Amino acid sequence: MVLLDGTASHPRELLGNKGHGIEVMRRHGLPVPPAFCITTEVGLRYLADPRATMDAVWDDVVDRMRWLEAETSRAFGRGPRPLLVSVRSGATQSMPGMMDTILDLGMNDDVEEALAAGGAAAFARDTRQRFDRMYRRIVGMDEHEPVPADPFAQLRAGIEAVFASWDSPRAVAYRTHYGVGKRSGTAVVVQAMVFGNRGPDSGAGVLVSRNPVTGDDEPFGEWLPGGQGDDVVSGSVEVEPITALRDEQPAVYDELIAAAKRLERLASDVQEIEFTVEGGKLWLLQTRDAERSAQAAVRLALHLRHEGLIDDAETLRRVTPAHVQTLLLPALQPEVRLAAKLLARGLPACPGVASGRAYTDVEEALDAAERGESVILVRDHTRPEDVSGMLAAQAIVTEVGGAASHAAVVSRELGRVAVVGCGQGVAASLAGKVITVDGAEGEVREGELRLSAWSESDTAELRELADIARRISPLRAHTAGDHMALDDAAEAAVAAAMAGGHTDVVSATPLIVMLTALRLAGGTAR
Numbered sequence: 001m002v003l004l005d006g007t008a009s010h011p012r013e014l015l016g017n018k019g020h021g022i023e024v025m026r027r028h029g030l031p032v033p034p035a036f037c038i039t040t041e042v043g044l045r046y047l048a049d050p051r052a053t054m055d056a057v058w059d060d061v062v063d064r065m066r067w068l069e070a071e072t073s074r075a076f077g078r079g080p081r082p083l084l085v086s087v088r089s090g091a092t093q094s095m096p097g098m099m100d101t102i103l104d105l106g107m108n109d110d111v112e113e114a115l116a117a118g119g120a121a122a123f124a125r126d127t128r129q130r131f132d133r134m135y136r137r138i139v140g141m142d143e144h145e146p147v148p149a150d151p152f153a154q155l156r157a158g159i160e161a162v163f164a165s166w167d168s169p170r171a172v173a174y175r176t177h178y179g180v181g182k183r184s185g186t187a188v189v190v191q192a193m194v195f196g197n198r199g200p201d202s203g204a205g206v207l208v209s210r211n212p213v214t215g216d217d218e219p220f221g222e223w224l225p226g227g228q229g230d231d232v233v234s235g236s237v238e239v240e241p242i243t244a245l246r247d248e249q250p251a252v253y254d255e256l257i258a259a260a261k262r263l264e265r266l267a268s269d270v271q272e273i274e275f276t277v278e279g280g281k282l283w284l285l286q287t288r289d290a291e292r293s294a295q296a297a298v299r300l301a302l303h304l305r306h307e308g309l310i311d312d313a314e315t316l317r318r319v320t321p322a323h324v325q326t327l328l329l330p331a332l333q334p335e336v337r338l339a340a341k342l343l344a345r346g347l348p349a350c351p352g353v354a355s356g357r358a359y360t361d362v363e364e365a366l367d368a369a370e371r372g373e374s375v376i377l378v379r380d381h382t383r384p385e386d387v388s389g390m391l392a393a394q395a396i397v398t399e400v401g402g403a404a405s406h407a408a409v410v411s412r413e414l415g416r417v418a419v420v421g422c423g424q425g426v427a428a429s430l431a432g433k434v435i436t437v438d439g440a441e442g443e444v445r446e447g448e449l450r451l452s453a454w455s456e457s458d459t460a461e462l463r464e465l466a467d468i469a470r471r472i473s474p475l476r477a478h479t480a481g482d483h484m485a486l487d488d489a490a491e492a493a494v495a496a497a498m499a500g501g502h503t504d505v506v507s508a509t510p511l512i513v514m515l516t517a518l519r520l521a522g523g524t525a526r
Contacts, residue, residue: 002019002039004022006028008023010023013184015037017090017091017092018189019090024266032283036190037190038189040091040186043185050160050163061155061190069083077152079117082115083106084106085192086103086189086191086193087159088162089165089186089189094289098384098387102135105155107151112128127195155190159188163188165186169385201277202225203224204223204229204275205222206272207257208271208272208273208404213350213351213412216299221241221242221403222239222241224240235408265309270290272409293352298324300318316468316472324465328455329454332436336449337438337443340447341446346398346419346426347402348418353439354394354417354439358432358435365377376395377393382398391414397427397437397444398421402421403420419437474503475514477511478506489507
């Protein structure tokens with residue numbers, strides 16, 4: 001059990017990404033609601049023996065709640081100044097949307113009445129309804145079963161539910177896809193609530209310090225006046241671009257951008273920040289390295305290197321062979337794209353082009369993929385339990401949600417082409433059709449369109465990466481020369497060349513060969 005007060009020196013492996021990010025922000029004096037962390041070590045013990053583990057740590061949880069009360073000058077579960085908390089998962093590796101969160105925990109009749117004082121009845125009622133819906137869903141209660149009024153009973157059940165979500169079907173499917181072992185576990189972060197739904201000059205949003213789709217050096221994100229963070233990341237509601245916050249509350253926007261740049265320098269990486277504005281005051285809830293498309297991964301690594309934030313070795317560590325393979329996939333030429341009928345247009349969430357048949361039901365999509373079909377998953381918005389369908393699909397299209405929504409973030413993590421926010425009715429209009437999704441243009445067009453191939457030498461950025469790799473890689477690769485030729489860039493072929501004592505080879509994909517060699521030598525494992 002660790003207080004996230006800016007003085008903790010525990011590693012990320014113990015605090016999880018969320019706890020570590022909060023601790024860093026608190027240490028550097030940024031505006032973060034107070035929080036404490038139940039560590040990944042406890043999480044693993046919970047999975048092995050839930051009841052005994054909770055019994056063993058419960059007194060410490062209660063003690064830390066008293067600390068939160070003192071820090072906020074509020075009282076948990078009672079008025080006149082009630083404290084509500086969020087209970088969030090915090091895995092060590094990025095698992096966006098795969099595990100559970102409960103907001104507004106500690107709500108009961110007395111708290112609702114206290115929140116309603118002073119003419120805030122609508123805020124109190126909205127917060128109560130949000131909590132009831134989320135608590136029932138996450139804890140697994142029947143819709144007619146009353147939510148317990150005891151805030152500590154809520155807290156215990158909430159912590160247990162978040163720990164247990166480590167073994168949820170979607171989390172297991174996600175870890176299986178990435179070959180992530182079960183033994184790392186998740187932490188749980190308990191944090192004092194701040195309220196984007198409180199009224200005027202309030203809201204919630206997500207900011208990425210640079211564009212995670214294109215790699216451009218520009219703020220990227222979304223803002224929802226009057227909402228809570230779950231609204232934004234779920235993708236279930238329409239949101240505004242982050243520039244809307246600049247127009248509505250310029251001082252808050254400037255403070256947010258300054259904090260993002262500071263965090264980016266501290267981490268030497270692009271940051272994704274969840275934030276809330278309550279009555280004109282900015283609060284940062286979490287920060288983490290941003291998920292990014294393959295195109296953005298290359299551009300951002302080179303930009304950060306040019307700015308002196310990372311060295312050559314780190315630049316190559318951040319670009320994987322899979323990123324380069326994605327960039328070399330055949331692309332849609334303008335004349336072919338424009339000749340096809342436009343069926344839908346939305347926000348580009350992850351670049352690339354994919355064709356297939358549109359399915360709106362996850363189970364039907366899974367069945368089609370098992371039959372060998374190329375599947376495009378089209379949904380009103382994606383939910384955490386849709387991850388198996390997203391894994392099976394070549395591309396994802398949604399009716400609502402922005403570029404920081406669940407669909408967009410998970411698509412970038414999975415490397416799936418994605419277009420989001422295409423408008424109501426799109427799922428029904430596309431269902432069953434063979435379509436082509438262009439994640440760079442944000443378009444869906446009719447039919448399976450012809451693509452044209454690329455090579456590593458076609459872009460200046462890949463050529464620059466290859467020049468860096470030749471200075472560092474234990475196996476230098478060239479497009480021509482009097483060296484052994486590699487038939488492919490598979491790990492086995494690269495490992496055999498290295499084991500044979502070769503220092504130079506010829507390959508059709510020299511950058512992929514060198515990145516693979518570096519990974520095998522332990523230089524870029526991520």
